[in-house]
Amino acid sequence: MKKATDQDKLAAFQAYDAWVFDLDGTIWKGSTLIPGAKEFIELLRSYQKKIFFVTNNATKSRAANAAKLTSLGIPASPGEVYTSSFAAAAYLRTISFHKKAYVVGEEGLVEELSAAGISCVGGPEHRGKEIDWQDKEPHVEVDPEVGAVVVGLDRFINYYKLQYATQCLLSNDSCMFVACNTDARGHFSSTQEFAGAGTMVAAIIGCSEREPLLLGKPASFMLDHLCATHQIARDKCIVIGDRLDTDILWGIQNGAGTCCVLSGVTSESQLLSSDNKVHPSLYMDSIGDFLSVKGQLPSSCSIM
Amino acid sequence: MKKATDQDKLAAFQAYDAWVFDLDGTIWKGSTLIPGAKEFIELLRSYQKKIFFVTNNATKSRAANAAKLTSLGIPASPGEVYTSSFAAAAYLRTISFHKKAYVVGEEGLVEELSAAGISCVGGPEHRGKEIDWQDKEPHVEVDPEVGAVVVGLDRFINYYKLQYATQCLLSNDSCMFVACNTDARGHFSSTQEFAGAGTMVAAIIGCSEREPLLLGKPASFMLDHLCATHQIARDKCIVIGDRLDTDILWGIQNGAGTCCVLSGVTSESQLLSSDNKVHPSLYMDSIGDFLSVKGQLPSSCSIM
Structure with a gap:
């Protein structure tokens, strides 16, 4: 070659x-x-x-990526952009998914799922959440309407989200486990690589012992x-x-x-x-x- | 049978x-x-x-487990108790480890490592830490003296710790990756299982693409x-x-x-x-x- x-x-x-x-x-x-x-x-x-x-990258929506391209001098429309968060939403639409999605991920993933008409639980709203370990019987109560755990890069990952996702997957065999992508690392700066969505996906495989459906490349x-x-x-x-x-x-x-x-x-x-x-x-x-x-x-x- | x-x-x-x-x-x-x-x-x-x-279980020290046994009516000494956090400390002592350990884990793990004379970075002191995403070049600066990333159950896991651990492993090929245990789940209450140390270990494998040395059972x-x-x-x-x-x-x-x-x-x-x-x-x-x-x-x- x-x-x-x-x-x-x-x-x-x-x-x-x-x-x-x-x-x-x-x-x-x-x-x-x-x-x-x-x-x-x-x-x-x-x-x-x-x-x-x-x-x-599942953290930005199609529209946000198109806007960034345009601002850098490459005019582009949202329809020309595919992201793994869009893929997760598009996949759930193709199978006529009608339950809620539990999101381990950021705003862009919630935006794409919401745009596809899917109700989301978690995501940015579970940022900073902690389990009450002083409770005699610590417990994470999950929404029984959740039918899919959808995982992308989440720079605000915490134990509460991991436990919530695990409980959704363990308490309901029919709950799907969807991975936007399994990239080990990505770029947020030129000085170092950062932990990617593969980190969050691996963590949830680690605790749930379930295997995800991958939608991003490859x-x-x-x-x-x-x-x-x-x-x-x-x-x-x-x-x-x-x-x-x-x-x-x-x-x-x-x-x-x-x-x-x-x-x-x-x-x-x-x-x-x-x-x-x-x-x-x-x-x-x-x-x-x-x-x-x-x-x-x-x-x-x-x-x- | x-x-x-x-x-x-x-x-x-x-x-x-x-x-x-x-x-x-x-x-x-x-x-x-x-x-x-x-x-x-x-x-x-x-x-x-x-x-x-x-x-x-790597969250409690030998002494804390012995005290719990004794309080429940089974008198026991710390020397009769083995935990996977003690194992991590004992292993590092057997190889005359003299650098610092980056801890993804809780107080009990830091206690055991400290008792073995190992200086710890991270652990409870990195609870709640966030990366400054407003920075033009976000960056997690790691201590160059870290020679081992030691991972146990961490109910206060966050992205900062995952990124710190990853940077230690990526920036230094000789940095060891030690897993106290890889249990998928454990018990903190009688009502549900909780994500175990296997969650944190899998996450760090996911982002570092390195394989750990396991010290706990089996x-x-x-x-x-x-x-x-x-x-x-x-x-x-x-x-x-x-x-x-x-x-x-x-x-x-x-x-x-x-x-x-x-x-x-x-x-x-x-x-x-x-x-x-x-x-x-x-x-x-x-x-x-x-x-x-x-x-x-x-x-x-x-x-x-």
Whole structure:
């Protein structure tokens, strides 16, 4: 495997109608755009390519992500954004879920579930809650209407929430356990990685001894939903991302093209290591590298 | 397999010099003694049997457990009690650990580590701590002297502690990850089970992607330590407990006799199910059942 040549890039440009970008490490890092991201998205739009932004981050809503993209110079609509919190909500809607969701997660997850018509318990309203350990019989009373425990990143996790989630799962065999994503770590600053949703999901597996249904990358749900909603064939999609175990694996397992960018968590040596079994169709330093073929593209839209 | 007969009990009484009891579900439930526990321990003591109490619970120190036993009518010394927090401290002492421990756990764990001469960071002092998310570059600064992350049950778990532990493990490959125990759930009341130390351990595995060294049951360390300290052969020990996956497995894997009591979490149907692969040498309803052979024991101590 070697870095994508101009010929590889031109072939990808011709082959794929839908360009599915990861956000953190691919389009931006924290609050800074990756150089060339804006220009490359503009180029794709000028050729009427479909653009999507798909993130496992469950703390912001689709609208909040679209607003951030727009503010950084990449105009985007909420409908072009997929988040793992949207995926959780969309999944529950597809199965006509009509009970309440117990949320271990932040505002963005509650927003997406609420927008899908699902009543939420927990989430930010259980921030700072403590069990009364002075009570002779300590007890967490759970709402019997809860039919799903939905877990995303929660930077305000506490024992009360873990116990509430566990009781929902143990007291009701039919209560679902839905994981927005199982990412070990994510980025809130450029100086260190932070514990991700995989932390909260693992904690609840640890106490409930139940296994979750995963909806974020690399599970198929978001690509299934995107392709069905926008009537796009899988092999006309290319996934561009910085993570092998989520982005690239997601594309490969679901029949899409894949492009790994080295602007995030994956280094070239990790990618090329014999230990790595996840091989993208293409790789390059960053999405800005696609701009090298700008002058070689046809001036018309005949390639579409 | 069938319930122990009087003949089985007499044979066990003769065969074993050291009687190693689990506490919760075996000697007591919450703050109530299991009927017959006091009388059976007295009987064993009258025959100069060695008695030990071994619990995975890491929230109370040895002294606190001995005091509870004594207050319930079973006089016991701290040296007869083994806890998984003591095990963590004893293990670190055996390897001449001289750095600091970052504690995800409660007062009892800090007490045991401190008693072993180990400086602790975290634990109760990090209760209620929050990361400053308003900071442009949120950051958890860790003490570079930390050489081990030691994890037990922590009912005051928060994101700050999880992030601190993760940073210790990620920023220093030689930092150890020590789990007092990995019990999914424990008892703080008779009305519901509560998330156990396995919750915190799983969370830190989830974010650090590191595997811990387990010291509590069913790992061998506590039985190794007990036998070495008191010069007892493994095959002269019998483990009496209510949990198949910790107590009984621990005894079997380490060459001790085993007796499962049905006074805690294991039911007779679970024990006898074809799904269960953990078979104790003996089983009975509760340790009080041993008293049925009281009148058949020799009056002298010749059996010793």
